Amino acid sequence: MTTSEPQRLDDALRAAPLVPVVVASGAAEGVALAAALATAGLRVVEFTLRRPGALEALHAAAEADPDLLIGAGTVVDVRQCQTAVEAGARFVVSPGLSPEVVRRAQALGVPVLPGVATPSEVMEALDLGLSTLKFFPAAALGGIKAVKALGGPFPQVRFVPTGGIGVTDLESYLSHPAVLAVGGSWMVDRALIDLGRYDEVTRLTREALAAVRRARPHDDWRQAS
Numbered sequence: 001m002t003t004s005e006p007q008r009l010d011d012a013l014r015a016a017p018l019v020p021v022v023v024a025s026g027a028a029e030g031v032a033l034a035a036a037l038a039t040a041g042l043r044v045v046e047f048t049l050r051r052p053g054a055l056e057a058l059h060a061a062a063e064a065d066p067d068l069l070i071g072a073g074t075v076v077d078v079r080q081c082q083t084a085v086e087a088g089a090r091f092v093v094s095p096g097l098s099p100e101v102v103r104r105a106q107a108l109g110v111p112v113l114p115g116v117a118t119p120s121e122v123m124e125a126l127d128l129g130l131s132t133l134k135f136f137p138a139a140a141l142g143g144i145k146a147v148k149a150l151g152g153p154f155p156q157v158r159f160v161p162t163g164g165i166g167v168t169d170l171e172s173y174l175s176h177p178a179v180l181a182v183g184g185s186w187m188v189d190r191a192l193i194d195l196g197r198y199d200e201v202t203r204l205t206r207e208a209l210a211a212v213r214r215a216r217p218h219d220d221w222r223q224a225s
Helices: 004-015 027-040 054-064 078-087 099-108 119-127 143-151 167-174 190-194 198-215
Strands: 018-022 044-048 069-073 091-093 132-135 158-161 182-184
Touching: 004 044, 004 069, 004 132, 018 069, 018 198, 027 044, 027 054, 027 198, 044 054, 054 069, 054 078, 069 078, 078 091, 078 099, 132 143, 143 158, 143 167, 158 182, 167 182, 167 198, 190 198
Parallel strands: 018 044, 018 182, 044 069, 069 091, 132 158
Antiparallel strands: none
């Protein structure tokens, strides 16, 4: 695994520390969502593999906007990891910590964000050479208090909390140095996609980015590319 791609993902998340967690199906939805998020100013997105047609959505979005840093989420096995990268994913996100998935992503040269929930899982991830980790499901595990607790013994780790987070939670998470970025789905709610309300996706994403800027007013807000 090269160091440039993991570093690029970290840099992208520092520049815009909000990752929309998208549930999309089919090429048309993928292209429309990519355009809506890019219009709002976001350059990083996670397409989850939760629905039939998710890979088609990811692939179409990647082809439509090569500058968009697209990841594949809900990757739970090696086969999904392989097919997601072949479809155009430039990073991989998993709900849990699978050494096999991590090693396959590393072999493919793409960053991987496994989900962790306990100190033991954090230590296993460190043994695998990772220091940027998804904290999931964040709200159910105690939210920012749990992140702070994990950050104490692991100051070298940066977390991307995901799960049960909304726009009102952003400041509490992003104001803590252990948090690199936050993942969320409220701005890309499946109901909006079903209704074709991509204008609302753009509006909610802009609103979320404004909240992020308030939480981190001193960050360098260059657009990731």
